[in-house]
Amino acid sequence: MSADYPFESLYSIQGVLLVPFISVGLMLFLLGFYVLLFGMVVYFSCTRQHMANRKLHLGWMTSLFVLSVSSAILGANVTVNEAIFGFQAAVAHDDAPLRLWMTSSVYHIIVQILSGVLYILANCIADAVLLYRYSILWGSTKRALAIPVMALFATNVIGLIGVLMDVIRILRNSTQDTSLSGTILFQAHFIASAVNSFLLSLMIAGRIWWLSQEPRHAMGCQIVRRYKKIVSMVIESGFMYSATLIAHLAIRQSLSSLGFGLDLFLAAALMVGIAPTLIILRTSLGLTESAVPDCQIISTLRFGEPPAGTAGEQSEAHAITVDFQQGTLSGCGYSEAHKLERSDAATI
Template sequence: MGLFAALHLALQIAITVISWRFFYLGVQGEAVRALSVLSRGVVLDVVDDYLLVVNNIVTDGLFIHRCYVIWGRNIKVTIVPTLSLIATIVMGSVGASQHDEIGGSDHNDYRLAFKMTILTNLTLMGLTAGRIWWIRRDVVSVLDPSVTHTYDMVIAMILESGAIYCISIILYLIAVARLNTLDSLLAISAFRAAIPQIMNIAPILILVRVGSGRSVDETSSSGVLDSRSSPRASFAVNRNLN
């Protein structure tokens, strides 16, 4: 996912440079060179579209696998999200191919694909967080409150990371729906460039938060063990016992 984020960023920088080059040549009256530069920009746009489709397969595939594991490796639970992901892939590929054929960018071609992406992520969020909540409900009366707090933290991480991604797509769709001014075009470009980064950052946030949580737990545990194993602590414990 880090590699995908870097590739998307590199493509967006290249597309921006080509756009400015096209504008400069147009002002200078060099129409032939400007069209040549524009064709290279279209190729990079198509590459970015297909890369986004592949990126979506990886990120949503990871989410589906996580849901599959949490549900005790029950393959039936993943059928609906998998079908939704396949539909998203087909729609995204069709939109990218039309972009390639027409040589222009019609953001309306991607609306269904992004709507299916939202549906896929909402379904996975509900299944995953719902399953963890159900497990927490069963053990809340047995386990220590600190353990149940861990369940709450996991649910919050899943919902927060999924919500960030869904909100970014919703903002993009709103901008596309209001495609009638220059401000709308700028907003579409900004949200479209941000979606791949958020797509990759959201799952990484979970990994970072889980890793930092483990580090804190390990530090606390090692601190307790060190204090228990020190001579001064042992003397204090023995004196209290006596």
């Protein structure tokens, strides 16, 4: 969301020209990248019927795309309008029209509310995707989900309260203390979202690494490379969004050194959707198969799922008689590899 900056910063040449150029320019670059990613995800989801939970992931990605892109576009609209009024203020040395527009324009208020609320909703869906992956790997018991659910719920509630306080300040044209409270809450939401996203991604990656120990030892270096790619992919997706939020907060706090009020909220609004979409796309492009080119090894990873047209006993026999080329797995390895494969297919 837009922020309030001192007159000499906001209405300088840097503040008037660089803020919309950098913020909106970066947003347009990420938007083009996001549209390409989303189009490819939709294409692969529609053409590859074997993808696990295809409809669920497609629904999540579509909702994320609509919410995050809408939030970014509305935020860009606010940024451009503020730049226009700011340029007029810099020329006339009078900021009254800008302040009147910011506090009295119904259009500006509605757009700002929608931008913030849509971003929070997109963040909720991204958190739900992370929580779903976490529950598949760690279990869906109350004990395993209690802390992550409470942390994610509190984070998004704080963000909504921050948006509402900012809106109340605009409507009432209240004192700086109210504005400061809303800004602090929204910044707290950014920090909590960055921490939650990165920690959950680490826990998911760590669980995949732990469950893959026996399959990796039994099936050789090719499986090791496969799961290294899976783990790195999960960590990257969490780090991208967290790094964007941290950069956004760091730049906002460094106003005095920059000399102008740069705001990366537009980039953050898009990254909340880009990060999970990118991991779905990389999986759709066949990361699993490219990491493990041997078809016999791929078949061993799916020994827990009965092939079409055969009974359960035939499936079990098929699993045991597969040529591993490096020996057979133990009974415990069956359980762990099967659980991990199902987890990978469901979560990634």
